[in-house]
Amino acid sequence: MRIKEGFKLRTMLGEHIVTGEYPMQVNFNKMVSLNETAAYLWEKVQGKDFTEADLAKLLLDEYEVDEATANKDAAALAAKWKEIGLIEG
Numbered sequence: 451m452r453i454k455e456g457f458k459l460r461t462m463l464g465e466h467i468v469t470g471e472y473p474m475q476v477n478f479n480k481m482v483s484l485n486e487t488a489a490y491l492w493e494k495v496q497g498k499d500f501t502e503a504d505l506a507k508l509l510l511d512e513y514e515v516d517e518a519t520a521n522k523d524a525a526a527l528a529a530k531w532k533e534i535g536l537i538e539g
Contacts, residue, residue: 451539
């Protein structure tokens with residue numbers, strides 16, 4: 451998987467927002483807000499190929515979470531990002 455070109459994580463008024471850098475990617479009906487954990491993962495994998503296992507490892511390394519929870523959360527996040535068109539692969 452890889453985050454699609456042209457999407458950028460920005461912090462606006464204390465919120466982590468993913469925005470499109472090109473007019474064709476901008477849809478103000480579907481702003482994407484990320485919590486602190488999702489923003490952390492985004493920053494770690496932006497510009498790189500990654501897997502759900504990579505996301506889970508990042509969670510395990512940074513947070514006090516068990517492996518089963520990290521795997522479940524990483525899979526859910528990757529599925530959501532794919533569903534809304536932020537990642538490919």
